Amino acid sequence: MEEPALIRAAQRGDLEAFNRLVLAYQEALFNTALRILGDEDLAADAAQEAFLSAFRAIHAYRGGSFRAWLLRTVTNACYDELRRRKRRPTTPLDPEGDDGEEVESPRWLADPSDSPEQALERAELEHAIQHCLEALPLEFRVVVVLTDIQGLDYKEAARAARLPLGTVKSRLARARLRLRECLQAFWELLPAAFRLLEERGA
Amino acid sequence: MNNSPSFRDVERLSAYLDGHLSPTETARLEARLASEPALRAVLEDLRQARTLLRHTPRRRAPRNFTLTPRMAGLRPPVPGGVPLLSWASALAALLFFCTFSGNLIGQLAPRSAAPAAAPLPVMGGGPVESADVFTEAAPLLAAPAEPEAADAARLAETTPTLAATPEETIFAAQEEPAQPQAKRPAANLWPFVWLALAALLGGAALLLRWAARRRFRRKYPY
Missing domain, CATH: 1.10.1740.10 (RNA polymerase sigma factor, region 2, helix turn helix motif)
Structure with a gap:
C-alpha cells in the first residue's frame, strides 16, 4: 500500500x-x-x-x-x-569505564557490518558531531538537525520546527558557522576519509 | 573598506549552498565571491560543516516503535445492533420486574382489599383471585338475574357456583376453578415471557460483542 x-x-x-x-x-x-x-x-x-x-x-x-x-x-x-x-x-551520553573515564568507543556505537577500523572512525565522527551539536543552543540544534541531518528543505523544516522561514534560514547559518568552528577542534581526530570528503567539497 | 562578511552575508551564503537564493541574488553573490576571498572562505566553512553533518552516522532504532492496541487506547468496536438490543433487553427486564412485583403485591394484599381488586388487572394479577372474590362477587352477578326466573334458572345451570351459598361457593371454587380461572394460566405467563425476552436480547447483545472482540483480536494479534 x-x-x-x-x-x-x-x-x-x-x-x-x-x-x-x-x-x-x-x-x-x-x-x-x-x-x-x-x-x-x-x-x-x-x-x-x-x-x-x-x-x-x-x-x-x-x-x-x-x-x-x-x-x-x-x-x-x-x-x-x-x-x-x-x-x-x-x-551523560558517554558511558564511563571502571576507572571513571569516558569510554571512547562504546560497544553500542558499533555497527556489526563495519570492520573494527570503520567502527572506530564512525564512533569518532559521531562523537565529534554530537559533542558540537550539544554545544549549540537548543533552537539552533533543532534547525540544523532537521535540515542537515534529516535533509528537510527550508519549508519543511519551518513547518516541523514551527518557525518562520526567515528564522530557519538565519538559525541554520549561525548553527553551521558555530559547528564549523567546533569541528575544527576535532579536525585532526576526524577519520581521513571524512577529511578527504570535505576537501573534495562533497 | 571592511571585507569581513556580515551576518547577512553568512545567511546568504548558507542559503546559496542550499540553492535557496533567487537567480538575481545568486548572480550578485557569485560576482562578490569571485572578488572577495573572505567571503569564499566563509562559504567553504559552511560547506564543510554541512558535509560533515550530512555524513553523521545513522543509528538503528534500538527496537520497533509500533503501537499495540492497548497503547493506542483502541477497543473492539461495538456492533450497531448492540445498543438497541441492550435497551430492549433492559426494557423487557423492567417489564418482568413490574409484572412480577404486581403479582406479588396482589398475593400479599389483605383479604379485605379483595373486593376492590375484583375487577382483575388486564395482564396477569392471577394470584389476586381467591375463593372470597367469587363468593362476594356471586351475589352481584346473581342479582340482575333474580327478576326473571327463567334467566335465573339458566344462570344456575350454566354457573352453578354463582347461585350457590357462600359455603358451597368456597367448596366449589376449591374443587373446580370458576370461569375467570380459565384465563389465568395465560396471564401468569407474562413474567416468564418478559424474562425470556430479556435473556434472549441480552444474550444476543453479548454474542455480537464477543464476535466483534474476536474479529478485533484476529486483526491485532499483538
Missing part, C-alpha cells in the same frame, strides 16, 4: 496501517531525537511518545510532507523530554 493510502487508513483508526508508517519512519524519528537529546534511552522514549502522539493526532494531518509532520511530533517530544530532564538531571 502506498503512503497516502496508509495515512488515510490510519486516519480511519487502522492501527496496522499506522504501524507500517511507524516502521518506515522509526529510524528518522529516533535519529532526530538522538541528535537533539544526545541520549539513546531518552531518544527511544521520545520517538515512542512521538508515534503515540502522531496516532492520536493523525486525523489533524492535512497533507504536505508526512515526514516533516512526524518530525514535528518528535521535536515536540524532545522539547518535553528536555524540560523533564531540567527538573531531573540524568546520566
Whole structure:
C-alpha cells in the first residue's frame, strides 16, 4: 500500500496501517531525537511518545510532507523530554569505564557490518558531531538537525520546527558557522576519509 | 573598506549552498565571491560543516516503535445492533420486574382489599383471585338475574357456583376453578415471557460483542 493510502487508513483508526508508517519512519524519528537529546534511552522514549502522539493526532494531518509532520511530533517530544530532564538531571551520553573515564568507543556505537577500523572512525565522527551539536543552543540544534541531518528543505523544516522561514534560514547559518568552528577542534581526530570528503567539497 | 562578511552575508551564503537564493541574488553573490576571498572562505566553512553533518552516522532504532492496541487506547468496536438490543433487553427486564412485583403485591394484599381488586388487572394479577372474590362477587352477578326466573334458572345451570351459598361457593371454587380461572394460566405467563425476552436480547447483545472482540483480536494479534 502506498503512503497516502496508509495515512488515510490510519486516519480511519487502522492501527496496522499506522504501524507500517511507524516502521518506515522509526529510524528518522529516533535519529532526530538522538541528535537533539544526545541520549539513546531518552531518544527511544521520545520517538515512542512521538508515534503515540502522531496516532492520536493523525486525523489533524492535512497533507504536505508526512515526514516533516512526524518530525514535528518528535521535536515536540524532545522539547518535553528536555524540560523533564531540567527538573531531573540524568546520566551523560558517554558511558564511563571502571576507572571513571569516558569510554571512547562504546560497544553500542558499533555497527556489526563495519570492520573494527570503520567502527572506530564512525564512533569518532559521531562523537565529534554530537559533542558540537550539544554545544549549540537548543533552537539552533533543532534547525540544523532537521535540515542537515534529516535533509528537510527550508519549508519543511519551518513547518516541523514551527518557525518562520526567515528564522530557519538565519538559525541554520549561525548553527553551521558555530559547528564549523567546533569541528575544527576535532579536525585532526576526524577519520581521513571524512577529511578527504570535505576537501573534495562533497 | 571592511571585507569581513556580515551576518547577512553568512545567511546568504548558507542559503546559496542550499540553492535557496533567487537567480538575481545568486548572480550578485557569485560576482562578490569571485572578488572577495573572505567571503569564499566563509562559504567553504559552511560547506564543510554541512558535509560533515550530512555524513553523521545513522543509528538503528534500538527496537520497533509500533503501537499495540492497548497503547493506542483502541477497543473492539461495538456492533450497531448492540445498543438497541441492550435497551430492549433492559426494557423487557423492567417489564418482568413490574409484572412480577404486581403479582406479588396482589398475593400479599389483605383479604379485605379483595373486593376492590375484583375487577382483575388486564395482564396477569392471577394470584389476586381467591375463593372470597367469587363468593362476594356471586351475589352481584346473581342479582340482575333474580327478576326473571327463567334467566335465573339458566344462570344456575350454566354457573352453578354463582347461585350457590357462600359455603358451597368456597367448596366449589376449591374443587373446580370458576370461569375467570380459565384465563389465568395465560396471564401468569407474562413474567416468564418478559424474562425470556430479556435473556434472549441480552444474550444476543453479548454474542455480537464477543464476535466483534474476536474479529478485533484476529486483526491485532499483538
